[in-house]
Structures are given as C-alpha cells and as structure tokens.
Amino acid sequence: MAHIQLKNISKSFGNHTALIGLNLEIADGEFFVLLGETGAGKTTTLRMIAGLEKPSEGQVFIDGVDVADWGAAERDVALVLQQYSLYPRYTVRENLEFPLKPKIRRLPDAEIKDRVDRAARTLRIEHLLDRKTDRLSGGEMQRVSIGRAIVRKPRVFLMDEPLSALDAKLREALRTELKNLQMQLGATFLFVTHDQIEAMSMGDKVGVLNHGRIVQTGTPQEIYNNPRDTYVASFVGSPPMNLIDGRLVDNRAVMAPMNFELPFSGGARTSWGLDTGGATDGRPLVFGIRPEDVYLESGAPVEARVHDVENHGVEKILTLRVGDTMLRATVPARTDVEIEQPVRFAWNPDKVVLFDKGSGVSLRHAS
Amino acid sequence: MAAVRTSSEIGFNRAAIVAVLVVTIIFLAPIYWIASTAFKPRNLATTIPPTVVFQPEISPFVKLFAKRSQLRSPPTPEEYAAAPWWERVVFNGGEKIVRDGKGEVQWSGYPSRFMNSLIVAITSTVLAVGMGTFTAYGFSRFRVKGEADLLFFILSTRMLPPVVVAIPMFLMYRAVGLNDSHLGLIILYTAFNLSFSVWLMKGFMDEIPKEYEEAALVDGYTRMEAFFKIVLPEAATGIAATAVFCFITAWNEYAFALIMTSRRAQTAPPFIPSQVGSGLPDWTVIAAGTFLFLLPVAIFTFLLRNHLLRGMSFGAIRK
Numbered sequence: 001m002a003h004i005q006l007k008n009i010s011k012s013f014g015n016h017t018a019l020i021g022l023n024l025e026i027a028d029g030e031f032f033v034l035l036g037e038t039g040a041g042k043t044t045t046l047r048m049i050a051g052l053e054k055p056s057e058g059q060v061f062i063d064g065v066d067v068a069d070w071g072a073a074e075r076d077v078a079l080v081l082q083q084y085s086l087y088p089r090y091t092v093r094e095n096l097e098f099p100l101k102p103k104i105r106r107l108p109d110a111e112i113k114d115r116v117d118r119a120a121r122t123l124r125i126e127h128l129l130d131r132k133t134d135r136l137s138g139g140e141m142q143r144v145s146i147g148r149a150i151v152r153k154p155r156v157f158l159m160d161e162p163l164s165a166l167d168a169k170l171r172e173a174l175r176t177e178l179k180n181l182q183m184q185l186g187a188t189f190l191f192v193t194h195d196q197i198e199a200m201s202m203g204d205k206v207g208v209l210n211h212g213r214i215v216q217t218g219t220p221q222e223i224y225n226n227p228r229d230t231y232v233a234s235f236v237g238s239p240p241m242n243l244i245d246g247r248l249v250d251n252r253a254v255m256a257p258m259n260f261e262l263p264f265s266g267g268a269r270t271s272w273g274l275d276t277g278g279a280t281d282g283r284p285l286v287f288g289i290r291p292e293d294v295y296l297e298s299g300a301p302v303e304a305r306v307h308d309v310e311n312h313g314v315e316k317i318l319t320l321r322v323g324d325t326m327l328r329a330t331v332p333a334r335t336d337v338e339i340e341q342p343v344r345f346a347w348n349p350d351k352v353v354l355f356d357k358g359s360g361v362s363l364r365h366a367s
Numbered sequence: 368m369a370a371v372r373t374s375s376e377i378g379f380n381r382a383a384i385v386a387v388l389v390v391t392i393i394f395l396a397p398i399y400w401i402a403s404t405a406f407k408p409r410n411l412a413t414t415i416p417p418t419v420v421f422q423p424e425i426s427p428f429v430k431l432f433a434k435r436s437q438l439r440s441p442p443t444p445e446e447y448a449a450a451p452w453w454e455r456v457v458f459n460g461g462e463k464i465v466r467d468g469k470g471e472v473q474w475s476g477y478p479s480r481f482m483n484s485l486i487v488a489i490t491s492t493v494l495a496v497g498m499g500t501f502t503a504y505g506f507s508r509f510r511v512k513g514e515a516d517l518l519f520f521i522l523s524t525r526m527l528p529p530v531v532v533a534i535p536m537f538l539m540y541r542a543v544g545l546n547d548s549h550l551g552l553i554i555l556y557t558a559f560n561l562s563f564s565v566w567l568m569k570g571f572m573d574e575i576p577k578e579y580e581e582a583a584l585v586d587g588y589t590r591m592e593a594f595f596k597i598v599l600p601e602a603a604t605g606i607a608a609t610a611v612f613c614f615i616t617a618w619n620e621y622a623f624a625l626i627m628t629s630r631r632a633q634t635a636p637p638f639i640p641s642q643v644g645s646g647l648p649d650w651t652v653i654a655a656g657t658f659l660f661l662l663p664v665a666i667f668t669f670l671l672r673n674h675l676l677r678g679m680s681f682g683a684i685r686k
Contacts, residue, residue: 050581050585051584051585052581052584052585071584072581072584072585073584073585073586073587073588073589075585076587077585078585078586079581079582079585081578081582083578084576084578084579084582085578085579085582087579087597088601089600089601098583098586099586099587102586102587102588102592103588103589103592104587105587148582148586152586
C-alpha cells in the first residue's frame with residue numbers, strides 16, 4: 001500500500017504537450033479516479049506512475065521516495081488495461097502465475113499456487129483456470145486481468161479504463177465488484193476513465209483532467225455540487241449542469257439574451273459571499289443549475305415550452321425551451337407532459353452555482 | 368457471406384477452380400520434369416518426344432554421389448559378378464567407380480557441396496532473421512532518431528541487383544582472404560537478406576500490441592525477459608515466414624557462389640551444372656542433383672506451412 005504524489009509534472013511528446021504542471025496526491029488506501037476526455041493526459045499520467053514513461057519535468061513520489069530512477073519492475077505497481085494485457089498463448093492460470101515468476105521476486109511454487117487460487121476465488125474465475133485466454137468473454141478477460149493485478153499484492157493498482165470495452169450490464173456489475181475489492185484489499189487504486197458515472201460511483205476522490213491540467217480534485221460530492229469551472233460543470237453529471245448566461249439584478253437572476261428572471265435572494269446570495277446591497281450587480285455571470293434542481297410548478301415564475309422528453313423509467317428528462325435557451329429538468333416519471341406543451345418552472349436558488357463569464361471559474365473558487 | 372449462392376457465383380467458383388488447376392499444372396511441370404529425369408535411364412533422358420512411361424532407375428543417384436571414370440574396356444564377367452548392385456548400374460552405363468589405393472569408394476563432389484549449401488544457407492538465415500528481429504523490434508518500439516531515413520537506407524540496399532557489386536566484392540574478398548570460404552558467403556547472404564528481414568519483421572512487430580510487454584515490465588520482468596517470453600512467441604509466425612524467404616534466397620543464390628567460391632566452400636547451385644558427366648552431358652545425374660537440391664526448401668516450407676499461411680496474409684486478419 002502506498003501514498004503517491006506527483007509534483008509539478010509536465011510531459012511533452014515532440015511538439016505535443018500532454019501534461020502541464022500537474023500536481024496530484026493520492027492517499028494510502030484511497031480509490032482515486034482520474035476523469036477526463038480522450039486525450040486529456042490520463043493515460044500518460046498513469047504510465048508515468050507505472051514507470052513506462054518518464055516525465056519531461058517534475059517528480060513522482062511513491063511513499064515519499066522520488067522514483068525517477070526506478071524502472072517499471074522496481075516500482076511494484078500493477079497495471080490493468082482496457083485490453084491486451086493477457087497473453088493469448090497462455091491459459092488463465094499461466095497468466096495469473098506470470099506476475100509471480102519474474103527473477104527479481106520469484107515466489108515458491110506453493111505460494112504461487114495458493115495466491116492464484118485465492119485470486120481466482122475472489123474473482124470467481126476458478127472454473128476458467130485451465131482455459132486459454134482467447135476462449136474467454138470480455139467480462140471474463142477483464143476479471144483475469146484484475147486477477148493478474150491482485151495476485152501480486154502490489155503497492156498501487158493502476159487501472160486504465162478497465163471497464164470501457166465491456167457492455168453496459170457487465171460494466172455496472174464489475175464496477176461494484178471492483179469497488180468492493182478495493183475496500184476488501186484496502187489498497188491504493190488509481191483508476192482512469194472518461195466515464196463520469198464510473199468516477200462518481202467508485203471514487204473516494206476524483207481528479208478532473210482537461211487538456212493536460214488538473215482542473216479540480218475533490219470528493220465526488222464536491223465535484224458534483226461545487227464544480228470549479230464551467231468545464232467540470234458540463235463534464236460531470238448526466239444530464240450535465242445547465243449553464244445560462246445572465247447577471248444579477250437586485251434579488252433576481254436576469255438571464256440574457258432572453259430576459260427571463262429567476263429569484264436569487266437572501267440565503268442564496270449570502271452563501272456566495274455577495275453583499276445584499278447589490279454592489280456586484282451587473283457583472284456578467286454564468287448561472288449553473290443541475291437539472292434535478294429545476295422543477296415544474298404551476299405558479300412558478302418562468303414560462304417555457306417542452307422541447308423534448310426522454311423517459312428514463314424512474315424519471316423523465318425534459319428539455320425546456322425559453323426563446324433560444326434550452327435547459328434540462330429532471331422530473332418524476334409520473335409527470336404528464338407533452339412536447340410543445342407550455343409549462344412553468346422555477347429553480348432551487350440554494351443549489352445555483354455562479355461562474356464568472358470571462359474565465360468560467362466558479363466565484364467560490366476564484367479567490 | 369451470403370448463405371444462398373446464386374448460379375453465377377457457382378459458375379465463377381468453378382471457373383476459379385479450373386484456373387487454379389491450370390496454373391498449378393504449369394508451375395509443377397518443371398518440377399515433374401526434373402523429378403522424372405532424375406529416375407530415367409540415361410538413354411531415355413533426351414528422347415524426342417519425351418519418354419513418359421519408363422522403368423525408374425536409381426543409377427543417376429549412384430552416379431551423383433560416386434566419383435566415376437570412363438571404362439576403357441568392358442568389365443570382365445568376374446569383375447561384374449563381384450561388384451555390388453550400385454557398381455553394376457555404373458558399369459552398365461560404360462563407366463566405373465573410382466576407388467583409392469585401399470579400394471575405398473571415392474565420393475563425388477556433390478555431398479560436400481550440398482553440405483556447404485546447408486551450412487551457408489542455414490547460418491545466414493539464422494543471422495539475418497535474428498538480427499532483423501532485434502532491429503525491427505527496436506524500430507517498432509522505441510523512438511529512433513531519423514527512423515524513416517534509416518529504414519529507407521536499409522531498404523535502399525535492395526534497390527540494385529546485388530550482382531552489380533560482384534566485382535568489387537570479389538576484389539575485396541580476395542584482399543582479405545574471404546573468397547572460397549563459408550564465412551565469406553555467410554556474410555554476403557546475411558547482408559543481402561538483412562534488409563528484407565528487417566522490413567518484414569517490422570511489419571510483424573508493429574502488429575504485436577506493446578501492451579503485452581508493458582504488462583510484463585510492470586510485473587517485474589526486464590525488457591529482455593519480456594522480449595523473449597512474450598514478444599518472440601507472438602512473433603513466431605513472422606519469424607517463420609521471414610526465415611523461409613531468407614532461406615530460399617540464400618539456398619538458391621547462384622551468381623555470387625559462382626564468383627566467390629571454387630572448391631572448399633562451393634555451394635550446390637554452381638556445382639550441379641559443372642558436373643555434366645565425364646563424357647557427354649549426363650542429364651540424369653544433373654536432374655538427380657537438382658532434385659535432391661529442391662528437397663530442403665520443400666521440407667522447410669512444408670514444416671512451416673501453418674505459419675506461412677498466416678504470414679502471407681499478415682495485416683489482413685485479427686485486429
């Protein structure tokens with residue numbers, strides 16, 4: 001088990017800069033999820049911790065030791081990839097034994113057998129042990145991949161989108177299993193994904209990566225409720241947070257360009273450290289509101305038309321149209337609405353997040 | 368693939384089968400010619416029209432392996448009766464087997480030439496494929512400065528027919544004493560095959576996901592161990608295909624063997640046509656020598672046929 005720290009890491013490949021001034025700290029026994037879009041630099045970060053890539057600048061510490069001169073073998077980390085981490089010529093058992101047999105830490109045969117059997121039991125792949133890996137299904141393969149990691153009891157588990165190639169059902173099942181496994185082992189996990197649902201549901205902590213920079217680090221709740229900027233706000237959450245341009249006038253949020261107004265007063269205002277007198281009024285802002293904090297009510301202040309309805313079983317996601325502005329609202333499934341029907345809506349002002357229009361940074365994070 | 372075949376598809380299939388048969392027959396005809404001539408009596412080898420039905424004989428092979436000389440007078444009945452069967456077939460052709468002072472049968476030049484061919488072809492193939500595999504791995508996995516230029520340079524060694532450098536090579540070899548030596552030919556053939564081997568192996572290496580080795584590296588293996596345990600088995604198909612091509616090139620090479628070697632290290636290709644018989648050309652002996660010469664490549668290719676099939680279509684399957 002280990003504590004990992006990345007200090008001021010930059011990495012470029014030729015002219016392409018993959019990471020810029022990255023700082024990251026992963027506590028011992030933490031399930032840390034690195035979330036970002038394709039090309040954000042997630043895999044590069046992972047490979048640098050694994051020792052497969054050297055940072056152009058900055059340092060990697062494992063348990064407080066600078067590991068710049070350590071090869072991949074010495075770092076004692078385990079890597080689970082999206083695919084191609086099983087050897088096609090080997091059986092499942094041989095694949096599981098492989099990490100226990102390198103010269104530098106070869107274990108006695110009895111110990112190897114014991115560990116392989118235990119890992120197989122944990123992952124429920126005992127019946128597959130003698131099968132060749134090309135005869136496995138996607139889910140079985142990924143279980144074996146994880147098995148290859150856990151047999152070794154490494155200091156850190158690094159997982160590069162291990163669930164992305166699987167179908168939805170399996171992904172959900174393995175998500176839970178993986179999380180349970182991590183708690184059971186008490187191990188440090190660094191899990192890389194582009195899927196914000198995975199990040200939210202599995203991570204003790206989430207780091208959002210965008211264009212080679214860490215945008216925000218925090219618990220899933222922090223990231224969800226208090227996004228640092230409009231990028232995080234729109235990336236995390238499904239459907240994403242509504243972002244509407246506007247400004248504050250007195251105790252109202254006045255949306256441009258369509259000039260509809262929503263209340264924003266008292267507690268909501270003071271929670272943002274804004275004076276009640278209206279001195280900050282007029283500043284161009286972006287108002288962020290989660291779809292579940294937008295609700296329909298007959299006496300609500302704004303009228304909109306229902307543009308689209310998505311039925312998700314327990315709930316419906318409505319797209320509301322006010323002039324040219326679209327916003328999403330999550331409503332209970334029993335709500336009866338039709339497309340083009342006029343509705344009235346309001347928001348929960350306490351849940352509104354204010355972003356500076358120019359920089360896109362949340363007013364709470366600006367200072 | 369459509370489960371139901373239309374009649375035009377069936378017709379096309381039949382036409383394709385006929386075409387394949389015709390091509391196969393055209394390709395196999397010379398091999399049949401060589402094989403049949405190798406078992407013919409000498410007087411039937413050059414008949415017009417060709418003799419198709421004949422009593423096969425082993426005499427061409429006896430003559431191929433034993434040193435012979437022309438008989439001045441027919442053997443006496445006692446001599447004939449005392450001779451073993453393989454000597455009689457030579458007597459029948461008006462020749463006798465040369466023996467040394469102790470009566471030991473003298474070998475012809477063929478077996479040693481055949482051995483030379485095997486030594487040179489196998490060694491140069493192992494060297495070319497081995498070095499090619501390592502080089503290709505390096506090019507495939509690491510960022511090499513000027514990679515494209517280097518690869519082009521390697522390829523450019525094949526842009527001229529090798530024979531154009533035969534005279535300078537001959538002079539250089541004579542100066543350093545490499546002419547008529549196994550080492551000299553091995554170096555030459557390895558050099559010719561290396562560029563081919565690097566390029567072919569690079570294609571195969573690129574096909575092997577680098578994740579395999581990275582997983583091994585992270586698991587505590589060195590780059591070398593990962594290469595031998597993971598990459599090499601995965602590359603077996605490519606290695607087999609490359610080895611067959613290199614072996615065929617080295618085995619069949621004629622021009623340099625003719626120029627660079629005379630006795631000690633001479634390979635079979637320049638030797639066979641030089642043995643046209645002690646009197647008139649004996650085509651049956653030449654055919655026998657050629658027939659045996661064809662066998663190693665045929666056997667080698669046959670043993671590796673499964674790998675070759677995958678090798679021929681590499682890139683087209685499995686991704």
